[in-house]
Amino acid sequence: MADIASLLSEFQKGIEGKDTGLGATVKFDFEGAGCIFLDGKSNPNTVSDEDKDADCTLSMSMETFEQMRSGEVDGTSAFMQGKLKVSGDMSIAMKLQSVMDALG
Template sequence: MDLQACTEAIRAKVGDQSNLNATLKFDCGSDGVVFIDALSTPNIVSNENLDAGCTVAMLLEDLSAMLNGELTPVNGFMAGKLKVSGDMSVAMRLQNVV
């Protein structure tokens, strides 16, 4: 799954209103970013590299695996496949969305 497909999948999962109540960014390095603004109504999902309350750094292939259900956020974190910076409670709420 490429970045655009991941962005669309996240947009579909987040919907217009989520319970995240924060900003979150998936940083896939040179492959790009997926930014979720769940403070605005409707929620906005884009590829803008903006500051976020929580940033999850991971490879695009791992983000794709997470969106396909092949990798859970907890297993990804424990295996070191994703690194969280910023507000960890936002990353915890992400489990309800992804």
């Protein structure tokens, strides 16, 4: 399982400097392991490990994130099972497939 530093590096390689089309800020909160902040309002997009307020915050374990990334579980299932919590604008969470695709 990835740690927050390697995951941040993957986000930066896959997303930073590109336009995801999100038009919003998103925080991935990994339950005490750290967070990743994606500024999809800036063009090109930027990624950091800053713990800032976002338009949409996704809270989950690193394990759940890895399962979602690998396709083992989808976001809807993780949400319904209580493994993924979404706060803020839910419509932004629905647009995150392009972000997941950019991570490979």
